[in-house]
């Protein structure tokens with residue numbers, strides 16, 4: 001029997017909120033394929049994200065990201081973790097909102113700062129910025145994620161609890 005076509009769950013949110021970790025767990029529970037756009041970019045270049053940024057620059061990274069988001073976000077039955085910067089592109093934001101069920105993984109700035117040391121080495125966008133500049137970026141990006149179908153506030157939740165919240169939000173939609 002053909003699988004019923006359900007809109008893909010598209011996870012958005014700031015760097016480090018847990019789109020990759022909780023997204024993979026949620027995909028298992030929903031029995032859907034998990035796609036991480038950052039991982040697809042890493043595979044396409046066979047390089048880490050910091051290496052792509054330093055060798056080719058952010059524009060080249062964003063162009064590959066655009067291609068991959070366009071290709072994946074119109075497919076059904078998946079859980080897709082977007083890179084934290086995808087919604088800077090208006091056209092991609094609209095495309096995701098039109099074709100997918102966009103779930104914003106949200107976090108307070110206070111809770112997020114506890115994660116900064118663990119993630120900074122692998123997120124070039126956070127590097128060479130002081131904490132005030134990172135805080136401004138955090139709120140600028142939060143504005144972009146306001147366009148969503150569902151939101152999960154992740155403060156104080158384990159990775160498993162975030163995944164469960166995503167699953168229950170999707171099932172009750």
Ligand SMILES: Nc1ncnc2c1ncn2[C@@H]1O[C@H](COP(=O)(O)OP(=O)(O)OP(=O)(O)O)[C@@H](O)[C@H]1O
Nearest residue numbers: 014015016017018019020021083084157158159162
């Ligand atoms: N709910 C959680 N509680 C504690 N730590 C978490 C939680 N979710 C994720 N983490 C940890 O935070 C770090 C960042 O998580 P993850 O890579 O999933 O974020 P992301 O949203 O995919 O970030 P990016 O947009 O940069 O890809 C990882 O070290 C992960 O183990």
Ligand SMILES: O=C(O)C1=C[C@@H](O)[C@@H](O)[C@H](O)C1
Nearest residue numbers: 015038083084085123124125
């Ligand atoms: O928010 C961003 O601009 C980024 C988020 C990450 O997911 C990666 O896509 C990359 O580090 C850039």
Ligand SMILES: [Mg+2]
Nearest residue numbers: 019020038081
């Ligand atoms: Mg990720």
